[in-house]
Amino acid sequence: MPVLLLAGGGCATVATVHPREAADIGSASRGSALEASLARPGQVTFQRVAFARWTGGRGAFIDRDDPRTAAVPKGDEEATIYAYVIDHPRFGRYLIDGGVSRALEPRLNPLMRRALQDLNVRIDRSIAEWLAAQTPPRAVFLTHLHFDHVGGVLDLADGTPVYVGAGDAEERNLMHRLTGRPADIALSGKGALREWTFTPDPDGVFAGVIDVFGDGSVWAISLPGHSPGSTGYLINAVDGPKLVTGDAVSTRLGWEQGMPQPLPASARAAAEASAAALRRFVAARPGVEVFLGHQSRTGQSD
Template identity: 70%
Template sequence: MTFQRIAFARWTGGRGTFIDRNDPRTAAVPKGDEEATIYAYVIDHPRFGRVMIDSGVSDALDSRLNGVMRRGVHDLGLRVERTTAQWSVGQTAPRAVFLTHMHFDHIGGLIDLPATTPVYAGQGEAQERNRINLVLGSPADAILSGYGPLREWAFTPDPDNAFDGVLDVFGDGSVWAIRVPGHSAGSTAYLINAVDGPKLVVGDAVSTRLGWEAGMPQPVPTDTRASAELSADRLRRFAAAHSQIEVFLGHQSRTGQAEPN
């Protein structure tokens, strides 16, 4: 099974976008900006075909967002390098999309894929409702308009007690979905046993090097802070215990990882 990472767009935000500036543990981190990349991942399974993890971006995304959300994206200086439609030319269409979570920068490329494409997400992701989401105009609902019902992963208890739940997606140990709630209700990581070694796609459970290497907490609602930190810690401990795993953060490469073209 092969694995590739694709960079679709880049944007720049203040560090407070990624770390909780109200937490005293972040006090020593200097003010400044972080560059973030919107990634998607493509896996080609010898039996089950092509699957995307997250979905890239679409030129039509702007028209699906309300005014508040459009202004926010504009303020981030989003720089699109390729859309999902442009990437798709000459490519085998994915048979399914596996989401790490349903924030706009991870699902926006679905607009460029056939509405018949099955979309999978973690338990509770589609039901997440909060005040911020209402202000932003429920962008996930707008992007997924026209798609069929979202499929939810049926996680089972992790026999190693490393995570909240796991699922052997294809039943052959090639791709595992891992429940890592906190950044969102259904945040999901994926472990891919590729021909060139295992890959761990963590989504925004840990989005930047500050979160992964320095353990800086995310700016999440108070009632999800404990689960977000626990999920991030579990992922770091899992990777440390399996040094052969290559880790792919939500919006940045780890130190020493090459950026995709």
């Protein structure tokens, strides 16, 4: 969802009151180890699934107060809510991000329901509908706790583990109070959030990296800025490496033209550093396929 709606500035309350604990999988590593893993054959299968779409003005995605955006014409952007399915031959199935749930909207407060109507949100499928013909995931790896990345977790079985970057549950801003903490609704019954324990990357490739399964097949990447615990994921898939950016870069305007997001002043430097690190990494490794937070890159199809 556009950052102005769900990550606005100001200080009021926490993003979620859900309990938290340290992740029980994954170990801190370094950028050079991540890079070396790409030289090995991939062993994980990867699939992107589109769950819903909405239409928002470009000012919800780029900072119209920044002079760098002046040349971008006014207009709307079409955005998609995705989740990603990874199947590991030893450890099983996992989701990256949560898709959507049709059961969530009736439980939201009036302001949040009105926001969804204004954005013309169209649900293609819910997680519950998708699960009807699928093996359920063993856990969910979130890119961050904003509503449009966590909402479908509501449809998963109680007790499904949910992993997220440290700091996201403590995010403080006015919009989280006004929208009624939708993340808490989605996370009901899922147990404590399991927070990735990032440490500074000694190689400086990213802010931090975690080898999720200990075999170089899936990496969690610390990308603070869009949210305090914003996390990307690099998957060494059988058909080539895939980079899921989350909303560290959500649109083609952000990736191709480097347009800054509308964020509180305190988050802007971190957000731009995270986006720049992603672009440098991919520029040096053109074989990595990039999956932006809410749009396909040129040539990709949903």
